[in-house]
Amino acid sequence: MTNPVVSELIGRSNRLGADPRNTNYAGGNTSAKGTETDPVTGTPVELVWVKGSGGDLGTLTESGLAVLRLDRLRSLVDVYPGVEREDEMVAAFDYCLHGRGGAAPSIDTAMHGLVTAPHVDHLHPDSGIALATAEDGEQLTRECFGERVVWVPWRRPGFQLGLDIAAIAEKNPQAIGCILGGHGITAWGQTSEECEANSLEIIRTAERFLAERGKAEPFGAPLPGFEPLAPAERRIRAAALAPVIRGLAGTDKPQVGHFTDADVVLEFLAASEHPRLAALGTSCPDHFLRTKVRPLVLDLPPTAPLDEAVARLHALHEEYRAEYAAYYERHATPDSPAMRGADPAIVLVPGVGMFSFGKDKQTARVAGEFYVNAINVMRGAEAVSTYAPIDEAEKFRIEYWALEEAKLQRMPKPKPLATRVALVTGAASGIGKAIAQRLAREGACVVVADLDLHKARDAAAEIGGTDVAVGVAADVSDAEAVAAAFREAVLAFGGVDLVVNNAGLSISKPLLETTEADWDLQHDVMAKGSFLVSREAARIMIEQGLGGDIVYISSKNSVFAGTSNIAYSSTKADQAHQVRLLAAELGEHQIRVNGINPDGVVRGSGIFAGGWGAQRAAVYGVPEEELGQYYAQRTLLKREVLPEHVADAVLALTGGELTRTTGLHIPVDSGVAAAFLR
Structure with a gap:
């Protein structure tokens, strides 16, 4: 059964973390002290439960708490070797943990254990940091x-x-x-x-002040x-700039992007002091660890x-x-981590908004949220007063802190397609999904x-939240609709690296029954559609300068000559040759173009469910429900x-x-x- 002290702590943490006025995502920590029975001695033992490293208050659960023996934690004072x-x-x-200890203790654990009050909150509210970074913040x-x-002068966590803090609280x-200079706030209480x-009193009083x-x-x-530009014009401009900016931000290593044109950002960039303030950079360690010491600011009107x-x-x-690089050289020591x-x-x-970047969409989005906090x-x-963040040397000490480097080294190995943005057409069902x-x-x-669009959004929601997948409308036969879909893609994730031409339909008729409208529709969707999608993808990939992949889902029919299939098979042959043509043309930009030739994929296929299956089953003289097995039996492996x-196969081509x-x-x-490539 959960200790009531822990239940209270989780509830308090979630309430405080749910309001962005109180603290930023994954920022701050909370704690509570109480007793439990030591399972070895059977006697009561004093413990402190404190939010562990890397957790988020708004979503904190018991598994995110570090659990330490209070007597051992406080005994560390006697062996403390000094600030150096x-x-x-x-x-x-780690030697103070109780039992398995729960989550890894954070750097702020000492604050929570050494302050004598039973309950402690350390938060990063904008209002509190505003006082903490004012030139005359103490006054x-x-x-x-x-x-x-009370005021606590700046000190690295x-x-x-x-x-x-413990000494000031006692005095x-x-x-x-207290207000922590350059940093945030800490509050405490008996319950x-x-x-x-008390936390809310500090935050709201500062807001009113x-x-x-x-x-x-x-x-x-x-x-x-x-x-600011008008909203529609602003998004068009942002979409035009996004691939260029993402390419620049990914010079050293690829990044995922996030865009916001929130009023707070546009207001800041429309004011005369924004160049001076932006150059000063952020102050709270949680902020600049994610935003770097300062942003890049375009100094042109929109x-x-x-x-x-x-x-x-x-x-x-x-x-x-x-x-x-000069900042690094100014402050690096022989034992500093590499840049x-x-x-x-x-x-x-200015006039457009903010682009933020990170190793994934969530990291990029949170970086932007932190800069809004800043x-x-x-x-x-x-x-x-006057904004006066902590000085550059202190920022470097935290950014290139050995403890921060160790945390980064513990991160799991990235997945094969990490940082890559993929757009898949016809992806609400079947092969594309x-x-x-x-x-x-x-x-x-x-x-x-x-x-x-509704099916696209539903399919994206099945994959995950908007940090992972978004759904967009795309009529691939319409050039403007294709351009609009790619604009949505680059505004969602910063750019595009991997495009799969999968959208298609199929009309199965003998030559003499195939109408001009049949022919045009088939070619508009697949031959023309693939061309339009590849053209827009290539434009963005070239602007990014990061290379890329374009994959065509063609068909064995691109090389296999069957009957009663003139419109479909010829457009598949068109797609197949587009692969070769574009591979030759785009190679200098490190854009690889490849194709996949499936046999009939019946199960889960939107094309087959839309009538194509019945048509092909009639051609082969088999029941429609047995079509998949019919296709399998004519293959060498006899497998559907x-x-x-x-x-x-798409992953094999694009996964590295x-x-x-x-x-x-x-x-x-x-x-x-009969479809072997020659």
Whole structure:
């Protein structure tokens, strides 16, 4: 049975973490002290339950708590070797664990154990950080709270900060918490309810203070020409810039992107002080670990010609990389980890919005959310004072902290398609759906494109949330509809790396019964549709400069001459030759183009369910429900081809093992001798 102390802690944590005004995603930590019976001695033992490393308060469960013996944790004070060696204390936490210990203890564990109050919250509210980063933050804290909240000067998170807070709390028995310079807040209480109330009192009091004392234009006067574009125009501009920006942000290693044109971002970028403030960077460690020390800011108005904006982005990116390398060289010591990459994590485009990047969509999205937090912090600090984040050297100490490096080294190995963005046409059912699902399982972000938007969204929802898959409408026979689908893709994930031409239909008729309309429809969807999709994909991939993959789901009919199938088979032959033509043309851009030739895939196929199965069964003289087995019996392996077998072939071509293969068609037909490639 769960200890009531733990139940209270989980409830408090979830409530505090559910409101972004209180803390950012995965930021802050909470704790509670209590007793349990030691299973070895049978005597009561004092414990502290504290949110473990890497967890999120809003979604915290008991498994996310570290559980430590309070007597052993507090005994570490006697062996503490001093601030120069405080990192050694993190390893010592393992010797304080109770039982299996639960989650890995975080760097803030000392704060929670050394403060004597039974319940402690450490949070990163925008309002609290605004006071913490104001030039005269200590004075403002007194004016805001009197003696009820005390000031703790900046110190890097760790054992010494825990000692500092514990000492200040003991010297100020009237205090309910403290403002941590440059960082956030800590509150405490005798009960879980009191601790939560004290946290909220600090946060809401700071919010009111900033609102009442703040000046009208904390970011300065409006900057002429930098006003936001109209929403529709803004998204078109963002989609045009996204592949270029993603390519720049992925110079050192590929990244997934996220775009937001939230009002808070556009307001910041439309004001005259945004260049100065952006250059100062973020302050709270949780912020800059995800956003880097500062963003890249395009210094052109949103109405500048697109080619001028692209050229300027390239120039600014070179400057950014040089400046980041210089920052590293200024502060690196012989035992510093190697530089992890000099590309920006945040790119700000006035009048358009913010592009953020990370190893996956969630990381990219959260980086953007953290920069929004940083904007709110700057607004608050500038409203009542001058924004003064921690200095550059301190940022470097945290960014290249040995403990942070160790955490990164413990991350699991990326999946084969991690950081890749895939768009699959005709992906709401059958082969396309199986491909989309397989690519997502292997780490890709997936855009499910289909003629039916509702079905596309349903198929994407089956794969996962919008950090993994999105559904878009795509009539592949319409050039503007194709362009619109790709715009949605790049706004969702930053760009496109892998495209599967799968959309299709089939009309099975003898030559004399095939109408001109049949012919046109068949070729519009598959021959023309594949051309339009590949053209738009290639444009984006070339702009990104990251290479890419285009895969055609053709058919054994592209080389096999059967009867009563003139429109379908000829368009499949068209697709097959597009593979060869585009492989030859796009190779210089490191874009590989390959094809897959399945035999009839009956089960789960939208084409077969839509009438094609009945037509083919009539041609072969077999019941429709036996068509799959009929196809299997005419093969060398005597085995039916299923959608997942085609999906396996797509992964084989794109998953990193066939890096020197292009212009190839892979048969997935269980062996049809008449369709052997010659």
